[in-house]
Amino acid sequence: MFNAVIDAPFGKVGIRLEGDAVREIVYLPESIQNIAPDTPLARQAVEQIERYFDEASATFELPLAPVGTAFQQRVWQAISAIPPGVVLTYGQLAKQVGSVPRAVGQACGSNYFPIVIPCHRVVGSGDIGGFAHHAGDGFFRNVKRWLLKHEGIPYA
Secondary structure, rough: OOOOEEEEEEEEEHHHEOOEEEEEEEEOOOOOEEEOOHHHHHHHHHHHHHHHOOOOOOOOOOOOOOOOOOHHHHHHHHHHHOOOOOOOOOOHHHHOOOOOOOHHHHHHHOOOOOOOOOOHHHHHOOOOOOOOOOOOOOOHHHHHHHHHHOOOOOOO
């Protein structure tokens, strides 16, 4: 099912490939078994994600599968331009892409490439916001908190 599963400070990260591209990156609980990278591309993805865990300013150079709607891709492109240590609200990002906050939030939640396309850098106007189509506290919100803290942006 995964081409690699690695340890992360908040659990695990699973990587799926499709041909010569990364198809999906998934946050997984600690209980999932690690899987060694089974291709050079999986190994490259693992190395880049692990580099990010060591250094929040690390960048990614991975071929990403062409997924999502045209609108989602436009939102993801705007998210990709947010530098580490900076957050935008759903409303701010919506203005950039000519949309509304709820639609931007849905596109963020549908991101196939979290960490690489840093949707954790998009927050609510008064709180941390949801994450990966999960509202409320729990595993996914804790992942978002860790990622933001790692980049120097603490959220309770």
